[in-house]
Amino acid sequence: MGFEEEEAIIRSYDGEADRARVEDLERRCEVGPAERVYLFTDTMGDPMCRIRNSPMYKMLVAELDKELIGVIQGSIKVVTVHGRPRDLARVGYILGLRVAPLHRRKGIGSSLVRRLEEWFIAKDVDLAYMATEKENDASVNLFIDKLGYIKFRTPAMLVNPVHCHPFHIPSNVEIEKIKVEEAEFLYRKFMASMEFFPNDIHNVLRNKLSLGTWVAYPRGESFGCDGQVPSSWAMLSVWNSGELFKLRVGKAPLSCLLYTKSSRLMDKYFPCFKLPYLPDFFHPFGFYFMYGVHRDGPLSGKLVRRLCQFVHNMAAKANKDCKVIVTEVAGHDTLRHHIPHWKLLSCLEDLWCMKALKNEFHELTKTPPQRALFVDPREV
Structure with missing residues (x-):
């Protein structure tokens, strides 16, 4: 009633x-x-x-x-x-x-x-x-x-924790930060037909919370600012949500708590293994949001993964307050298979x-x- x-x-x-x-x-x-x-x-x-x-x-x-x-x-x-x-x-x-x-x-x-x-x-x-x-x-x-x-x-909300061990980016992958004008051109050319693409994308990219846009492509190929792209490439932008608000976990499954404790002990006593662990989510923390993730070409899935690893390394080095990397993709988008995430933390539907x-x-x-x-x- x-x-x-x-x-x-x-x-x-x-x-x-x-x-x-x-x-x-x-x-x-x-x-x-x-x-x-x-x-x-x-x-x-x-x-x-x-x-x-x-x-x-x-x-x-x-x-x-x-x-x-x-x-x-x-x-x-x-x-x-x-x-x-x-x-x-x-x-x-x-x-x-x-x-x-x-x-x-x-x-x-x-x-x-x-x-x-x-x-x-x-x-x-x-x-x-x-x-x-x-x-x-x-x-x-x-x-x-x-x-x-x-x-x-x-859509699927994908969440990946930030840990202290950096990812190795292979030498055969080129990762380049592009100018805002170039990013806007690429987004309007390749993504303007997507559902819910914002007509004022220029304001999003120029916002102080947008840390930049990066592209990844095979080393040895070139990326032209006129829209000429390599045979395989990927791009994404990063938004620092932690500058706006913080999150704190008030309750978590027992399995999550046990994994957090055990993984930290392993990292403390066996650092050579470089095992990832869950950060402390029980105190206020910030996060990076990856948006505008796009890929094209036969190697583009791997390039998306390298970009995500690059963003992880950037977060771990530049922002101790950033505990997770978050992105959201359409439920049927195969991108979800190339974006690193923990199922325990993510919302797949x-x-x-x-x-x-x-x-x-x-x-x-x-x-x-x-x-x-x-x-x-x-x-x-």
Whole structure:
């Protein structure tokens, strides 16, 4: 049996009055299914940090008897939807929905989502979408059963820990950092037809959190800035999410804890083996997000792996706070077989849900998935 909806006041976020209370709510609200891992978010004094880099954004709070009991965030951008550069849609992304534990199942979450959808509609948004874990029954029931969202895509979230031992990059592989202008040219040429490719990719690449774009190709071949590419090549960009917010694990499976302890002991007493181990996730940590991963050619799978190893080495050397490397690819994309990740830490079936806010976009929510999906780092 459900509960009656509470008559909460929903209004725009006020940084001066609400910042501390929203941060407190974040500390009390876990993310993730209880049977696996609880993640807690530390926004480091800026509760709007996850949406500030978007072209347009808004944050709403729910208040009851002067107590802040709920929060939601939303951002708006223009993306590719059909697979051709001219087929664009204005989409609204919903994230950061939190409701205080004592006020759940009382309609607060659905009220927050509906108010955010009203803002989307006022801003001429075509489609609203959100991402959650497939096992998050509360979120799935709210958006699909109650609010009319449709299961749209099931991408894979791949997570790889950062350890102290660097990977060896073979001498027959060339890895080169390219200029922002070159990266934008390549992305628009080779990836602009991907689902959800952001029309403002130039803003993503020029953001201070984007550490750069790298390409890998066989040594002895050349990579031209005019779009002439080698017989096999791969590229990706890196976003430093740890500069925005930190994560902390509040609960983990016993097997994970045992492996962490035993692997650290092995590394301490037998360092010559160079065994990877799980970092300390029980204190706040940052992460790098790899986006725009693309490959072409018969050797490109191996080149993707070398790029991922290069990013790992970069993280281990430059940022002691970075504990994991994360990326997300379409569920049917064979890229997942070439990106190093630990199944224990990864979510191989994330869930994207979508809702058409204009009649002409209803059919789009039912289209079969493309092989490739572009995940915007501003929405991680």
